[in-house]
Amino acid sequence: MAAQEFKHLFSPLTIRNVTVPNRIVFSAHVPVYWPIHQGPNERAMQYYLARVKGGAGLIVLPQNAVAPMSTAGGFVAMQNAGAMPAYEALATAVHDHGAKLFGQLLHAGPRIDGALTGGTGFAPSPIQFPGGLMASEYTTPYEMEIDDIKRVVAAYADAAKRLQDAGFDGVEVSSTVGAGMLLVSFLSPLSNRRMDEYGGSLENRMRIHQEILEAVRKAVGPDFVVGMRLVADELTNRGLTLDDARAVAPKLEETGHVDYLSVCAGLAGHVPPMYYPLGCFVHLAVGVKEVVNLPIVCHGRINDPMQAEQILENHQADFIGMARALICDPEWPKKAKEGRLDEIRKCIGCNQACIGYYQKNWPITCALNPEAGREKQLSIVPAEKKKKVMVIGGGGAGLEAARVAALRGHQVTLYDKGDTLGGQLNIASKIPGRIDFAEAVRYYAHQMKLLGVEVVLGTTVTPETVKEKNPDAVIVATGSVAVSPNIKTDQSANLVTVREVLQEKVDVGQNVVIIADEHHEQALGAADFLADKGKKVEVLIRTLYAGSELDATTLAIVYTRLARKGVVITPLTRVKEIAENTVITAHVLSGQERCIEGVDTVIYSHIGQSDNALYRALKGEIKEIYDIGHCHSPRKLQDSIWDAARAARRL
Numbered sequence: 198m199a200a201q202e203f204k205h206l207f208s209p210l211t212i213r214n215v216t217v218p219n220r221i222v223f224s225a226h227v228p229v230y231w232p233i234h235q236g237p238n239e240r241a242m243q244y245y246l247a248r249v250k251g252g253a254g255l256i257v258l259p260q261n262a263v264a265p266m267s268t269a270g271g272f273v274a275m276q277n278a279g280a281m282p283a284y285e286a287l288a289t290a291v292h293d294h295g296a297k298l299f300g301q302l303l304h305a306g307p308r309i310d311g312a313l314t315g316g317t318g319f320a321p322s323p324i325q326f327p328g329g330l331m332a333s334e335y336t337t338p339y340e341m342e343i344d345d346i347k348r349v350v351a352a353y354a355d356a357a358k359r360l361q362d363a364g365f366d367g368v369e370v371s372s373t374v375g376a377g378m379l380l381v382s383f384l385s386p387l388s389n390r391r392m393d394e395y396g397g398s399l400e401n402r403m404r405i406h407q408e409i410l411e412a413v414r415k416a417v418g419p420d421f422v423v424g425m426r427l428v429a430d431e432l433t434n435r436g437l438t439l440d441d442a443r444a445v446a447p448k449l450e451e452t453g454h455v456d457y458l459s460v461c462a463g464l465a466g467h468v469p470p471m472y473y474p475l476g477c478f479v480h481l482a483v484g485v486k487e488v489v490n491l492p493i494v495c496h497g498r499i500n501d502p503m504q505a506e507q508i509l510e511n512h513q514a515d516f517i518g519m520a521r522a523l524i525c526d527p528e529w530p531k532k533a534k535e536g537r538l539d540e541i542r543k544c545i546g547c548n549q550a551c552i553g554y555y556q557k558n559w560p561i562t563c564a565l566n567p568e569a570g571r572e573k574q575l576s577i578v579p580a581e582k583k584k585k586v587m588v589i590g591g592g593g594a595g596l597e598a599a600r601v602a603a604l605r606g607h608q609v610t611l612y613d614k615g616d617t618l619g620g621q622l623n624i625a626s627k628i629p630g631r632i633d634f635a636e637a638v639r640y641y642a643h644q645m646k647l648l649g650v651e652v653v654l655g656t657t658v659t660p661e662t663v664k665e666k667n668p669d670a671v672i673v674a675t676g677s678v679a680v681s682p683n684i685k686t687d688q689s690a691n692l693v694t695v696r697e698v699l700q701e702k703v704d705v706g707q708n709v710v711i712i713a714d715e716h717h718e719q720a721l722g723a724a725d726f727l728a729d730k731g732k733k734v735e736v737l738i739r740t741l742y743a744g745s746e747l748d749a750t751t752l753a754i755v756y757t758r759l760a761r762k763g764v765v766i767t768p769l770t771r772v773k774e775i776a777e778n779t780v781i782t783a784h785v786l787s788g789q790e791r792c793i794e795g796v797d798t799v800i801y802s803h804i805g806q807s808d809n810a811l812y813r814a815l816k817g818e819i820k821e822i823y824d825i826g827h828c829h830s831p832r833k834l835q836d837s838i839w840d841a842a843r844a845a846r847r848l
Contacts (some may be wrong), residue, residue, distance in 0.1 A: 202506075203506050206509060206517070207534055213420065213456045216297075217254045221253050221529075222517065223523050224519060225426070226555075228241065228555075229558060230244060230570060234280070236274045237283050240560075242286070243573050244569070250294055251523070251530055254296055255297045256298050259301050260272055260303050261275055261303065261360065262275070262305070281362075284360065288363055288365055292364070297366040299365060300365050300367075300368050301371050301426065302356050302360075302368050303371040304379040305378050306319060306338065306379025307325075307379070309338075319345060319379075320338035320339075320378075320382045320388060321340070321341060321382055321383045322391055324390065325338075346395065346405060349379065351412065357416055357423070361416075366422060370409060370410065371425075372406060372428060373461055374463035374467055381463070383395060383403070384403055384441075385402075386402070386436070389402050399441065406425070406445075410452050410455055422456050422457070424455060425455050427442060427449075427458050427460055428462065428463040429482075430462050430481055431463040432464050439484045442484065443485060446491075447488050450491055456491065457494065459496070459516075460485045460486075460495060462478045468521075469750070470547070470754055471547055471548070471630060471631055475498045476508070478497030479499070479508055482495035483513045486512070486514060493516070494514065495513065495517060496519075498544075499522065500522040501543065522543070525563050525565055526543070527569075529541050539647075543636050544565075547634075549835050550563055552750060556749055562839075564834045565640075565834075575842055578605065578846075579605055580607055584669035584821075584848055585608050586602050586607045586671075586848060587610055587612070587666055587672070588609060588674060589611075590612070590613060590675045590676055590826070590828065591620060592674060592837070593622055594676075595620070595825075595826070596618065596644070596645070596841075597641070598674060598825060598841035600644045601841065601842060602848055603644075605845070605846070609648075609651070610668075611645065611652050612658045612662075614657045615654065616654055617638075617654070618642050619638035619641075620676055621676065622638050624696055628718070628725060629725045629726060630725070631722065670819075670823075671821070673809070673822065674825050676826060677805030677806055677808055677827035677828070677831045678805060678806055678808045679694040679696050679805055680694075682712060682714065682775075684712075684772050684774065685773070685775070689777040692800075692801065693800055694800065695711075695723045695801070698727070705800075706732075707732060707733060707797055708733050709797065709798050710800070711724055711734060711736045711799075711801075713738040713739075714802060715746075715804045716743070718755065720743060721743055723802060725755070734765070735765040735767060736766045737767050737772060737780075738766065739769065739770065743768070770782050770791075778794065778797070779792060781793075807828055809829070823847070825840035825844050
């Protein structure tokens with residue numbers, strides 16, 4: 198699709214008196230780059246400016262807490278006059294590049310972090326937040342009194358005025374599960390059991406929303422944009438539904454104080470992982486748009502420009518909200534506008550280093566784009582001396598190393614012993630619901646062609662090969678090999694590895710036991726894969742639960758899938774012995790033994806062992822050599838890509 202064909206995506210649209218230059222919104226999310234009591238720092242500045250320079254029309258700065266006692270990872274710096282110059286500097290920088298800046302306002306309510314505030318969570322009713330698998334993180338909140346509600350309303354107005362004075366173009370009042378928990382807890386029948394004017398009927402439950410909008414409008418005047426991010430489906434039994442949102446939205450519009458609605462899903466769908474289809478929650482935006490005349494921002498795995506254009510052309514929404522897509526490729530808008538669609542590095546929804554890192558309170562990045570959050574540190578600088586570089590291994594690490602080295606001007610040749618690029622990305626894509634890993638392979642394969650990297654497949658590189666080619670530098674990315682368990686095993690037992698199963702290199706019987714000696718998704722993915730084939734599967738894990746290294750959003754989906762397919766997951770279990778058709782286990786804590794009989798196939802799941810023989814052989818023989826990815830140490834995808842990013846910049 199040529200650039201001019203994106204006539205909707207790159208057309209301006211005015212909200213109240215603010216004209217956004219295009220329809221692409223870098224939606225609110227917490228990058229964890231600056232302390233909550235300080236304004237945005239240099240790292241944050243570079244992060245947001247990269248997306249503005251890449252063509253995003255609107256930035257929504259996340260989770261500006263409206264009061265010091267309202268944080269759950271949100272930012273309370275607005276309460277500190279000394280921090281406001283940082284907000285002003287960000288607004289100026291965004292405007293200098295032609296984009297607009299809104300600030301999201303929240304009150305965490307029941308999710309208030311007492312460790313940060315010294316206080317306690319409060320909500321319309323003393324009911325624990327229904328957080329699914331994460332519910333244990335939250336305590337029972339204090340039931341708000343009328344005076345508490347009035348103070349909160351006033352705090353929203355004060356916070357909005359502070360951002361207006363800092364040069365922002367608008368504010369977005371958050372009534373979602375992922376942020377702004379207080380407001381959605383009033384709206385949801387799951388958490389609001391009040392019997393006064395703020396509870397009971399939908400009109401009463403949304404009263405605080407109307408009061409906040411009125412107070413904010415009074416504080417900022419008629420020319421400042423005021424929007425609201427609204428949960429249109431909590432995706433849980435007895436929670437808010439699209440019908441509720443369709444009833445709420447017109448009443449919000451009737452106030453005359455709200456200028457747009459940003460429509461999203463809640464709970465498990467707040468940051469939908471790979472298992473969700475592209476555009477999974479656009480229908481929510483459609484449902485709300487049908488009942489109001491306000492501009493609507495849609496969300497939910499929108500990562501392709503043609504997909505975005507179609508949504509706008511079909512009048513399903515007026516703006517495209519995207520966070521992860523622009524984290525993965527900040528130049529997504531620019532590439533789309535210039536017709537360079539194949540060059541876009543599309544978000545695959547793996548959730549490993551974005552929401553996964555956020556849930557650990559780590560600075561976020563992207564599994565496929567280590568430059569995210571490290572824009573200054575990892576800028577691409579042309580090499581002072583152009584070198585002949587040999588990259589050995591065509592998995593994620595090798596491909597990223599080849600890409601960066603070529604961008605820096607080196608002459609790069611990439612070798613792989615297989616007949617296709619991608620390495621373990623290809624294996625991961627075999628797991629049901631994980632086909633998007635293949636998109637990463639597509640992106641890298643195109644980059645190799647675009648950057649003139651010579652790709653040599655079906656070649657096993659030896660030390661002699663390297664000496665013959667005589668490169669200036671060698672990057673070894675030979676990955677890892679599967680290993681066998683250190684368990685007493687009968688030779689007649691049908692013991693295979695997860696990699697063999699997913700590649701369908703072995704026959705698997707009807708009754709299967711999977712030994713999970715890793716904590717990500719290999720074992721769980723193999724269980725899903727086999728359950729779809731009608732196999733009876735039990736997963737054994739030494740720890741409290743399988744998949745502990747997965748982000749909570751993905752883990753919830755995986756467990757749901759496996760439960761529905763009858764997969765049994767047995768925690769706190771170690772395997773003592775594998776016989777022909779029997780697996781003998783022991784409880785990790787009690788030592789109680791169990792004998793699992795009638796087992797046709799035992800599958801061992803392990804992250805693997807470094808395949809570093811070539812690196813070891815070349816070390817000392819080659820002046821400049823690096824080992825990266827699983828060859829260096831078997832870890833997750835983002836770690837391998839990060840290895841490659843650093844090594845290629847050192848050449």
